[in-house]
Amino acid sequence: MLDYMRETLELMQENLTRTILTLIGLVVGVAAIISIQVAAAGMAAAVNGAFRGININTFFLFPKSTQGSTQRANLGLSDLTLLERNVPGVETAIPFGQTRTIVSAGHQHVMLKFGGESYRRFSTAPVVAGHAISRTDVEQATPVCVLSSKAFSRLFPHAADPSTVLGQSVYVGPKRYVIVGVLGPATLSTASLGFDINNDVVIPYTTFYNDYQRGRPLFGIQVLGSRDATLATLEANSKRVLSQAHGGSIYQTFDFGFFTKQIDGFFGVVGTIVSAVGAISLLVAGIGIMNILFVSVSERTREIGIRRAIGASRATILIQFFVEAFVLAFSGSLVGMLAGLGIGELAQQLFIARISGTIAALPWMHAILLATLFATVVTLVFGTLPALRAASVDPIEALRYE
Amino acid sequence: MNDIAIDLQQIFKTYKSGSIEVQALRGVTLRIERGEYVAIMGPSGSGKSTLMNVIGCLDRPTSGNYHLDGIDLSALDDRALAKIRLEKLGFIFQGFNLLPRTDALKNVSLPLFYAKVSPRERRERARAALAEVGLADRGHHKPSELSGGQQQRVAIARALINNPAVLLADEPTGNLDSTTSEEILALFESLHRAGRTIVVVTHDEEVAERADRVVRLRDGLVLSDTPTARGHFSGGSIVPQEATPQS
Ligand SMILES: Nc1ncnc2c1ncn2[C@@H]1O[C@H](COP(=O)(O)OP(=O)(O)OP(=O)(O)O)[C@@H](O)[C@H]1O
Ligand SMILES: [Mg+2]
Numbered sequence: 001m002l003d004y005m006r007e008t009l010e011l012m013q014e015n016l017t018r019t020i021l022t023l024i025g026l027v028v029g030v031a032a033i034i035s036i037q038v039a040a041a042g043m044a045a046a047v048n049g050a051f052r053g054i055n056i057n058t059f060f061l062f063p064k065s066t067q068g069s070t071q072r073a074n075l076g077l078s079d080l081t082l083l084e085r086n087v088p089g090v091e092t093a094i095p096f097g098q099t100r101t102i103v104s105a106g107h108q109h110v111m112l113k114f115g116g117e118s119y120r121r122f123s124t125a126p127v128v129a130g131h132a133i134s135r136t137d138v139e140q141a142t143p144v145c146v147l148s149s150k151a152f153s154r155l156f157p158h159a160a161d162p163s164t165v166l167g168q169s170v171y172v173g174p175k176r177y178v179i180v181g182v183l184g185p186a187t188l189s190t191a192s193l194g195f196d197i198n199n200d201v202v203i204p205y206t207t208f209y210n211d212y213q214r215g216r217p218l219f220g221i222q223v224l225g226s227r228d229a230t231l232a233t234l235e236a237n238s239k240r241v242l243s244q245a246h247g248g249s250i251y252q253t254f255d256f257g258f259f260t261k262q263i264d265g266f267f268g269v270v271g272t273i274v275s276a277v278g279a280i281s282l283l284v285a286g287i288g289i290m291n292i293l294f295v296s297v298s299e300r301t302r303e304i305g306i307r308r309a310i311g312a313s314r315a316t317i318l319i320q321f322f323v324e325a326f327v328l329a330f331s332g333s334l335v336g337m338l339a340g341l342g343i344g345e346l347a348q349q350l351f352i353a354r355i356s357g358t359i360a361a362l363p364w365m366h367a368i369l370l371a372t373l374f375a376t377v378v379t380l381v382f383g384t385l386p387a388l389r390a391a392s393v394d395p396i397e398a399l400r401y402e
Numbered sequence: 403m404n405d406i407a408i409d410l411q412q413i414f415k416t417y418k419s420g421s422i423e424v425q426a427l428r429g430v431t432l433r434i435e436r437g438e439y440v441a442i443m444g445p446s447g448s449g450k451s452t453l454m455n456v457i458g459c460l461d462r463p464t465s466g467n468y469h470l471d472g473i474d475l476s477a478l479d480d481r482a483l484a485k486i487r488l489e490k491l492g493f494i495f496q497g498f499n500l501l502p503r504t505d506a507l508k509n510v511s512l513p514l515f516y517a518k519v520s521p522r523e524r525r526e527r528a529r530a531a532l533a534e535v536g537l538a539d540r541g542h543h544k545p546s547e548l549s550g551g552q553q554q555r556v557a558i559a560r561a562l563i564n565n566p567a568v569l570l571a572d573e574p575t576g577n578l579d580s581t582t583s584e585e586i587l588a589l590f591e592s593l594h595r596a597g598r599t600i601v602v603v604t605h606d607e608e609v610a611e612r613a614d615r616v617v618r619l620r621d622g623l624v625l626s627d628t629p630t631a632r633g634h635f636s637g638g639s640i641v642p643q644e645a646t647p648q649s
Contacts, residue, residue, distance in 0.1 A: 311488025311516045313481045
């Protein structure tokens with residue numbers, strides 16, 4: 001087998017230009033497929049990473065958007081309790097509400113995202129000083145707040161340590177909130193995907209309701225499910241419970257699956273196009289390889305005859321041509337694979353690393369297996385006919401002297 | 403052990419091309435003993451090459467029995483026949499038929515490659531075989547860098563490397579001038595003295611004279627089978643055969 005390979009390599013060297021031209025198609029095809037694989041793997045890792053900033057078992061419930069639907073749906077604080085009590089797996093539900101507003105501390109006035117939070121936290125950012133919003137804070141609607149690391153650094157640019165700001169106050173308009181805790185940075189956040197569900201300054205959602213939402217129906221509800229609950233079930237049950245309470249099923253839900261699906265969908269389309277291009281160049285490449293093998297068979301008819309006369313069986317000739325096809329296909333696949341990994345890596349460095357701050361491990365093993373698989377498939381699909389023709393060469397015809 | 407190297411009984415070979423049938427061999431019966439040096443002669447189209455192809459297991463007879471070195475070949479499949487060619491037969495052709503892009507050493511060692519001999523042993527044996535035909539210093543020359551006579555000697559070295567029972571040569575000197583032919587014939591003679599069985603197809607009476615025995619074909623039949631002057635000397639026990647009329 002090794003001898004056949006060595007011989008093939010020698011033949012490839014002798015016909016270097018033709019070999020290279022033949023293999024370009026294969027290289028392009030494999031490179032296209034491999035690079036999109038790497039990029040897609042990186043993107044998937046980035047998307048998953050982004051959602052680690054918030055508890056992934058979160059969904060949002062809104063009245064269906066028809067005119068006056070907010071009024072008709074008439075969601076209120078009692079609905080939060082309703083969901084928490086009557087839908088198994090709901091940990092907590094709070095009014096959906098996020099505003100961009102000027103928050104002041106001393107001489108600093110900063111535009112920040114401001115909203116409510118429960119004692120069961122939606123955010124996964126660690127508490128680095130003080131404590132998070134407590135159950136008592138929620139129950140008594142106390143005027144306290146917790147700062148994100150961003151809010152802390154913007155509002156207190158000179159503070160050495162987050163713990164030094166505990167007990168100090170921030171103002172939103174005339175309202176004053178005492179700082180009880182400071183959060184560290186979330187490892188990753190959806191901000192990198194263009195939206196951020198986490199607020200910079202949070203106060204108990206009851207306080208938020210009292211100060212900003214009282215007297216109006218809720219715009220929507222943000223629900224946190226328990227770790228082992230299935231979102232789809234939670235969402236269905238929540239809609240059912242609310243529909244029973246208010247009459248009429250006019251509620252809709254969204255979760256991060258929606259976003260991930262969008263992104264997956266986009267990559268699905270891009271992936272399909274690139275794979276199609278890859279597949280076409282693979283087909284062209286395969287036909288090229290078949291051609292080079294056919295040429296090789298007819299150029300070497302006499303040689304095949306000699307080999308047969310000397311003692312090579314049909315099977316041996318068949319194997320020899322298969323080995324030749326495989327060596328051709330594998331060298332093309334290998335180069336294509338390396339190029340694909342390089343392009344994929346580059347794409348990650350340029351685009352994906354910016355989003356996620358990380359680079360997915362390159363699927364080397366995957367790629368090598370894939371290259372071998374490509375080579376095998378190409379060999380079997382495009383090498384069989386030439387190999388059979390080589391094996392069927394009649395030694396007497398081939399050796400007849402002219 | 404059997405003393406008969408080649409035993410052909412009533413060999414027929416019919417070629418069909420469309421509706422036309424060509425009877426290239428029409429009942430050839432021929433025995434060649436071990437160590438014999440036989441020349442096959444006959445006019446063009448008389449079936450010499452066809453007979454050689456049958457003897458060389460490159461072609462199967464349409465009917466008839468063929469034993470090579472005591473083995474009945476009619477029952478063997480392609481793989482087994484390839485093995486016979488590899489182990490029992492050495493071919494020498496008018497056109498030399500060396501691999502053009504491959505140097506002399508590799509050409510000579512090719513049969514050992516198919517015999518699954520290790521690369522190192524292949525090299526050593528090929529070197530020895532080249533030395534035997536007087537080309538020790540031409541191992542790395544490609545066929546195009548060798549003269550006709552030298553190419554034919556490489557081919558002979560290749561034919562001999564597996565130590566075959568029978569050496570088959572179809573017009574081995576057909577492409578060579580008289581001096582080079584003489585070299586090749588001298589080589590055959592020394593091989594014959596060393597005990598090789600040799601079958602040579604030739605148009606040249608002088609070449610045939612060097613053998614022990616001359617078989618003449620006409621229209622696919624053995625016309626005559628006679629010892630040469632040399633054959634009488636060496637005392638080959640040959641029964642001359644009459645041409646068998648066809649049924
Ligand atoms: N493959 C074939 N198909 C059809 N007819 C064939 C084939 N091979 C040989 N023949 C015919 O068989 C007969 C014997 O041919 P063969 O080649 O054995 O002759 P030969 O004695 O070797 O002639 P030469 O001295 O010209 O080489 C010829 O009539 C030839 O035309
Ligand atoms: Mg002939």
